Amino acid sequence: MHLDFGVVSSALPFLWKGFLYTVQLTAIAALGGLFFGTLLAMARLASKKWLALPAAAYVNLMRSIPLVLVIFWFFFLMPLVFQAITGAERPVQIGAERTAIITFIMFEAAYFCEIMRAGIQSIPKGQVNSAYALGLTYGQAMRLVILPQAFRNMIPVLLTQTIILFQDTSLVYVISATDFVGAASKIAQRDGRLVEMYLFVAAVYFVLCYTLSYLVKRLQRKIAVIR
Amino acid sequence: MHYNWNWGVFFQELPGGGEEYWQLILWGVGWTLAVSACAWVIALVLGSVIGTIRTTDTPWMVRFGNAWVEIFRNIPLLVQMFLWYFVIPEFIPPLKSWIVHTAPANAQFVSAVLCLGLFTSARIAEQVRAGIQSLPRGQRFAGMAIGLTTPQVYRFVLLPMGFRIIIPPLTSETMNLIKNSSVALTIGLAELTFRARELGEYTFNFFEAFTAATIIYIVIAMTANRVMAVVERRTAVPGYIAGGK
Numbered sequence: 455m456h457l458d459f460g461v462v463s464s465a466l467p468f469l470w471k472g473f474l475y476t477v478q479l480t481a482i483a484a485l486g487g488l489f490f491g492t493l494l495a496m497a498r499l500a501s502k503k504w505l506a507l508p509a510a511a512y513v514n515l516m517r518s519i520p521l522v523l524v525i526f527w528f529f530f531l532m533p534l535v536f537q538a539i540t541g542a543e544r545p546v547q548i549g550a551e552r553t554a555i556i557t558f559i560m561f562e563a564a565y566f567c568e569i570m571r572a573g574i575q576s577i578p579k580g581q582v583n584s585a586y587a588l589g590l591t592y593g594q595a596m597r598l599v600i601l602p603q604a605f606r607n608m609i610p611v612l613l614t615q616t617i618i619l620f621q622d623t624s625l626v627y628v629i630s631a632t633d634f635v636g637a638a639s640k641i642a643q644r645d646g647r648l649v650e651m652y653l654f655v656a657a658v659y660f661v662l663c664y665t666l667s668y669l670v671k672r673l674q675r676k677i678a679v680i681r
Numbered sequence: 682m683h684y685n686w687n688w689g690v691f692f693q694e695l696p697g698g699g700e701e702y703w704q705l706i707l708w709g710v711g712w713t714l715a716v717s718a719c720a721w722v723i724a725l726v727l728g729s730v731i732g733t734i735r736t737t738d739t740p741w742m743v744r745f746g747n748a749w750v751e752i753f754r755n756i757p758l759l760v761q762m763f764l765w766y767f768v769i770p771e772f773i774p775p776l777k778s779w780i781v782h783t784a785p786a787n788a789q790f791v792s793a794v795l796c797l798g799l800f801t802s803a804r805i806a807e808q809v810r811a812g813i814q815s816l817p818r819g820q821r822f823a824g825m826a827i828g829l830t831t832p833q834v835y836r837f838v839l840l841p842m843g844f845r846i847i848i849p850p851l852t853s854e855t856m857n858l859i860k861n862s863s864v865a866l867t868i869g870l871a872e873l874t875f876r877a878r879e880l881g882e883y884t885f886n887f888f889e890a891f892t893a894a895t896i897i898y899i900v901i902a903m904t905a906n907r908v909m910a911v912v913e914r915r916t917a918v919p920g921y922i923a924g925g926k
Contacts, residue, residue, distance in 0.1 A: 520863035
């Protein structure tokens, strides 16, 4: 078996573009997922049944089907949704890359919801009561008292979930989006050098994810000391 | 939204004739379950061994176990799937020649099972380690004090307790494994999601196909959940919160 990593170095500009898309997708999906996930968590914890039940149903549905299937769902559903929104005559194609961003925001929202729910539930009841005693409204109590603490307590878990998300974004391969893996596999198939390409991709992911999870672990220890 | 639902599509015949589409989906379910079941056995065996040796006090064993977990946790599952199917056979000539000569489905199945089995074993190892380490230190000492050897301490004291404590996280790993088996479609394995997409591509009834797949995944997940709940109740440790009195 003769390995020739020249194929990797000559494809680096293309791979870099794919990698940037992966990072972009991860960042947008993490922030969007956190935003909608927090809303979902508040809905799930709400005392009003008409809010709590649909939120719980959405989260459980997303968590019980494979990500690949979710990606397919959105890939075929999005054109129809955009058609309905814009009133266009034909389904609106938005491309694999943009579909992936919407999909991952919606999918990650379910997972971030569960993290934020645990975070909110870990806040002592006295905090809520004292916020109300000060005359804060529900929105103020959430925004100024509960969510900042819940968010802070959950930072290590949120970051770990983001590392998992970073790895999961590789699955946009199934709708032929050109992320890091997608770019690598396109070059690999063009040049017939699958071995070198996939070894390189695996090495890059390993080094990045290992370093990031090490940093998260250190951060976790640091936060644990402060509290 | 304008979409004409056509649930009759499942009873149409395949272009080749003979079978109907619902049979195609059923075959997909079969592959999903077969891959998941085989991978689960590998994952449980390897995960238990790796998780256990990480709690021993032999440094090289601990380091080996840690390396195992880090490798399988820090590479995306999709990339691992490609490594097992495209890369590793290139380095093992006998394996390569077997893959060339056998039916593609066999090679895909073996690759997917190994990939998912080892990927999940790292996660189970982490749970097993956590389970053993959650036991009070006195249990290990008590085992040694009554004259058990280290393997006996694990066999009779630590593992029976540790495993019973980690059944809930093992349940969610089982469900993750079933969901992850869909990644095998990237190497061409005709499991449930693959078949659902295929049905969509043949008939353009994508949403019927995906709805069916979604419902089937939910049913499989709920069944696995119920089975594990029974196991959990049967094996609950008396005296722990989960174990009642």
